[in-house]
Each structure stands twice: as C-alpha cells, then as structure tokens.
Amino acid sequence: MKTFTKQHVPRFFRRLRLITATIPIVLSWTSGCAARGVVADGNPGAVHAERVVIDSDAPRPPFEFADADEAFLDEIQRAAFDFFWNEADERTGLVPDRTSSDVVSVAGVGFELSALPIGVERGWITRRQGEARARLVLSSLLAQPTNRKAGLFFHFLNPHDASPKRVGTELVVSTVDSAILLAGAITAGQYFGGEVAALGDQLVADADWAFFADHDHPDGEGFLTLGWKPVSDDDPTGKGEILPYFWLDSGDEHRLATFMAVCSPDPDHRLDPAVYYRLRRMLGWHKGEVVWFPYSGALFTAFFAHCWIDYAHLGVDNPSAWGVEQRARVDWWENSRRMVH
Template sequence: MKTLTQTLFPSFIAFVSLVAHAGCTSNPHAAPLAPQRLDAEQVVIEPAANTERPPFAFSEQDEQLLDEIQRATFRYFIEAVSPETGMVYDRTSSDVVSIAGVGFQLAAFPIGVERGWISRDEAERHAQLILDTLMNEPSNRKAGLFYHFINPHDASARRVGRELVVSTVDSALLFSGMIVAGEYFQGDIKTSVDQLLRDADWSFFLDTPGSGMPDTPYLSLGWKPKDDAVPTGDGELLPYYWIDSGDEHRLTTLLGVCAPKPENRAPEEVYWALRRQLGWHEGQGEIVWFPYSGALFTSFFAHLFVDYGSLGTDNPMAHGMPQRARVDWWENSRRVVNLHRDRAIQNPNKLPSLGEDFWGFSASDGPDGYLVSGQFPARVEMSGAQPDRDFSTYDPMENWGGGVIAPYAPGSSIMFEPALAMESLRASRHAVGDDQNGGVWTESWGFRDAFRMNQHQQVDWVAEDYVAISQGPLILAIENARSGLIWELFMSHPSIRNGFTRLGLK
C-alpha cells in the first residue's frame, strides 16, 4: 500500500523529501550554448511559426493502433469498477478508489460514446450513478473538496496507509472530469456537476506560506482532520503549497480561480504568482521546470483538460508579477518531452530499457514498489530574481528509475510529439517477455502500468497492476491528439470560460 508521500500528490514526493530529509526536434529559438544567466522578463517560450498543433492527422495504420489502445483502456473504466457505486478502482489489486481516477473515468465516458464502444444511455447511467454516490455521502469531503481516497462501496472517506487527507489536486482532477462529462451529457448530469462545483470552497484552502514568498495566499496541498472518526470536523491545512508552475500546480490553481461562486474562489493573482523556474536544454532552448519532480506527468496532466495550444503565450508581467517568463505552455511541454527522449537516448548508465522508442521518466509502479523517475533541464540563473519568491534553491537529482518504462508517459506525449509517441506506443505494444514474464500489453485492459527490458530487449519485469491514474491520462491524451474532444468540452464550461477571461487568457 502506498504511503502519504507516495500517493497523496506524486509531484509532491521530492518536496516532502526536502522538508524531511540525438532524436530531438530542433527549435529555431534555441541558443547554441546554454546561457549562464537570463532575464526572465525577456524570455518568451513559444513555438516556431510552422509548428503543427493538435489535433493531428494520423495514418490509417496509426489510427488502428490508437483505436486498439483506447478501446482496451476504456474497458478498464467500465469493467474494473465497484458494482455498488460504479467507481473505478485505484488499481486492480486494491479495494480503494482514488478520486483522481474517477475524474479520468468520467472524462472517458464521452470518448466511449463517440467511438461507439458504449451507448449514450449506458454511459449516462454510469456517470449518474457515480455522481449520485459522491453527492449522497457528505463525509467524503470538506468545504466541498474531496478526500483523496474513498471507499469503493459507499464513497465514504478511506484512510490508506498514513493518509486521510482532503486533496486539492485530486479534487481538481475529479472536478475536471466532471466538467467534461457534464458538458457532454447535459441534463441531470450537468445539474449534478454544477452543484458540486458550486459547493467547492477553494478559499478555505488558501494560506500564506511566508519564507520570502509573495503576500498572495496560495492553495494548500490539502487538509487533514484531527479525528479520523469525524472527517468533516476540525482539522488543519497541510503546510505545503502549490507555488510552482508544474501541471498539477496550474490545474489546481485554475480550478480554484474558476470556482462559480465569487466568495469560493482563489484570487486571480495566485495563478500569476506561481514560480516559473528557468532551465535550458540543447536543441530546445529555455524551459520552465518544476524543481521537486522531473517526472514527465508533471508536464502534461493539466494539458489533458486545458487546451493551452488555443491560449497561446501568456504574460505574467501584464498582471503585475515580475520575474516570470512569458510561456506558451503547450510548447514548454513539447520541449520537456524532447528532453526526456534525449536523455533516454544518451542513457549514460547503459540501462537496456532506454532508447529512441523507450523513454519518458515518470511516476509508476517499479520492481521495489512505487517509483518516481524524472529528468531536469540545466539550471539557468535568473537575473534580479529573488530566492524562494521567484525560484527554488533546491538542487534536484535526476532519477533514471532503473530503466523502468511507464507506457502512459510517452503515450500521453502524443499531444505534443505525435510521431515520437506513436513509435513508443507501437514498441511497447509489441514488447515481448522473457521466460518468466509476458509482455506489457494484454487484450483485456491494454498496457500494464510499467515494465523493464533486459539486454536482449525482452521484458524481464512487468507490473502486475493496471492503475487508473495511468490509464486515464493515456486515453484522454490520445483523444485530444486525434479530435480535441476533451479540450472542447472542458473549455466550453461557463465557469472555465469566465475564469479564463478574468485571468486575461483567451
């Protein structure tokens, strides 16, 4: 069973640790050598004029493979569920539900309908059962946000290991999936979704970190009760905050800013106050990166719902926040994807799994338990920037994960580098096992969570489980790359549109 630092917020692992203890796509904006120092206010991260944006056109052969992958993944969200509540299990070996997994499940239903894998009526029944179950059990939330883990049979709050915590990021992922389902199905489902959105009081989770940070309050990572027996009683906010610009940070903050009721919102300035630490990677140029985790998922989770490609390049300085680069977040993530693939090709430790088709360091199962591998760009000093306020002084270390590959990571990169992602998906789909292990692909629910190769390019370890928060990103990312469906639905919700307007994002 995962512990608090392993499951509460995957990108939070390194932060807790700190407290407690050839094949790249060239970029014409990239400098030939890594700069030693940059003025963040002069940095603009945006794609070249001829860069192709999603949705992309795929070959017939690629479409067939994507159909196969999405359909198998979709079956997980229909079959690996509690018969009482319809909610998808966190993983196949556990009797617990992650609300983030349920968010992905709800967002997957419209894909199943559009692709002809489930009738609209059946998908609506699944979605309504889940929403009714969540709404009818008030002990699973505080101030309208949900406990990270809940009981699959009655939706009550569930302790997992040391953790019984209301999670802001997992609530954000749940609400995002709800929004997608509500906008697609409309009717009673939308009514239920909008009520849950109105009930969410994000202002309850705001606090001022101090330690040189701006006076703007940030969202805490969560809240824990004083007494497990009274999950809606007294408690306290966790003393950790969404202060950087990783995907979890941005999505959580956006949901707070976009709350329907003004009194429940996070202020707009908290979004612009998120730190934008600058790095550099050869062939790509400047990159904004998250210093406490180099896992690839921290560069694509928000993109599963937010159509950053349509938003273009933002401008924090226009909103009174200095020392923040202007960023097109789709382009920033595209650069991070190429960084990950480059590192796998370079492979200084000669790990047999890694190479042109096997890349993407991220959170997954590993041979010894939960694993968070990751890579970072070269750090670039920021002229005039203040430590803590504008950047972290933490010096992270790359984590090669022993060569473990999680197919959802390169697969979800299809939103940014479709050709490279297709090559990786095809290679993982056809990876064969050694004498003791099968392949990573099964006809039932698609890819197992992770695998590792030996020197003979055979799978010598494969995860036993399928995991909802790995399956979900993969099916959503593929759909966005193919049709943009999830983006269209999420971005059409009035509260999201209004929030983006208040932020000056169009």
C-alpha cells in the first residue's frame, strides 16, 4: 500500500482507524440514498455543482503513514483516551467536560462512549473493562429521570448523579449534544452488544425528535430546534419552551443532529428524511477550491460527524431522490477534506 505523508492527507484524517473502530452509523435509508445517488436527476444546476464538489482521485481510508506521523498520532490518541478513562466519575462513569470544573457535557460522554471500543482495540483496556464502563455510563443516565425532556438530554449534568446542571445562564436541553451522546451510545452498543446494546437502544428509542421540530415559526420550516429550556430550575422536565433557533445549514452539527432525527426507530419520533437534504448548502471558496460551508465558518463543524457517519464510503448524496430539487449533490468526505486542507 502506498505510504501517504503530511503533504497528501490533512492531519485530522490521518488516524482513520479511530473512526473504523467506532463502527460508523450507516442506516438503511442512508444506504438507499447512496445507491440512488449515482444518477444526477432533478435540478440541472446540481450536475454542474457536483463537478466542483467531487474529486474521485482524492485518497480515501484506510491509510498508511510515515513512522513519525504514526508515533505522533499514537501519542495524541493515547492521551485523549487516558483522559476519558481516568477522569470519569467513579459513581456514574461520566467524564468531565473540562479540567477546570466537574461539569459534564453529554456531548463529551458521547465521545467517551465512542472511545471505549478504540481503547479495547488498541489494547489499552480489556473488553470486560470497556463493557463495564459503557454499562455504568448508560445505566447512570437512564436512572436519572430529570436529565432529559422528551428523551433528549440537558447539555450539562452533575457528575455524581447525572442530574441537570446550570452552567452560567444555560440550563437547556440540547439537540446536538444529545445527538453526539446517542451516536456514542450506538457505537458502544454495537461493539459490546448485550446489556450495553439494550441500554443504548432504549436511549435511542426514547428520543422524541419530533417534539423538537418547530412547524410554526417562520424561520423553522420544520427544522430541528437547537434546544428547549424549562420555565423553572426546580422543575426541569415540566413546563418550558422550544428555543427559536434552528439547525438550518450543512455543518456537522446540523447534519449529525438532523441525521439522528430522521433515523429514529420510532416513526412517531422521526422527522421526514427530506429535512436532512433541505439543510442549506452554501457555496464558498477555500484555497482555490469550491466548498459547501456552514454559516458560522467554524472549522470543527467540518469534520467531527465523520466519527460516526461513514461519508467516505457513502459517496455522493442525491437530494432530488428525496424530493428536494434545489440542493446540489455533495460528497461530504471530499467537502471536509477540502475544508481542513
């Protein structure tokens, strides 16, 4: 196999065995989309756009790397795993969001759950240890009924009992942070099976994404809201309101949250798959190449969804196959490669 160096592949993508170890989420409707995405039907403009978004000659995983790159990436990956493993609360297994305080972010817990199979595969922990940690984390989350509304979780939790925690002015159920948590639960469940899978499946099934879709707000158009906040801290799962802000664009936060929403196993909790393809795809330029970019322009929104969705193998999508004619077809792997290059 050809050895790629720093000049060939952006640094983030050089450790793709991390991603393959997390068992990416590729559900049936997504595979169907990829299969139907071969022919560019629908909007003629999409064919033209496809020519500048797709590069079939770009290297794809798996990769081999120079020894120096391997050593550097091993060091970074081991240090990241050690944080997830060593800093978690002994009572709940929940990892802190930061070293400066003991607050837990459910998104961080999603990454923690995703890291456990990697630790096993790399030989840093045993399978029994990883399975026990995943079971502790998931059972701790389920045992605390005040930490979620309509199946989605408050952004921040207390580490000792998984109850919701106000951080500054924020006490909010977060759709994107819940999506990352559930992606991690699926990863751990698929890898360890058994009770871990059952606990993860329950979390995924309980998530009522339809509750967080706003069909009345003029900016909502049926898209997913960023979150929900309670009227009172004393009754976090009681009366509250959906935030009037929505996932509208095609950054990784937008796509991952919407992806999870349209893939719910419960049809009453599920959004229409067309919502995923209706996310705005804004055209821009980066280093002389055309890219589709999120409104914020934040770099982290260009790559982290690849940890769970195997865009490298899904290839070009096809919005028109889902009745969305005014969106160009995009290969999200290639788009992310260009964004981080």
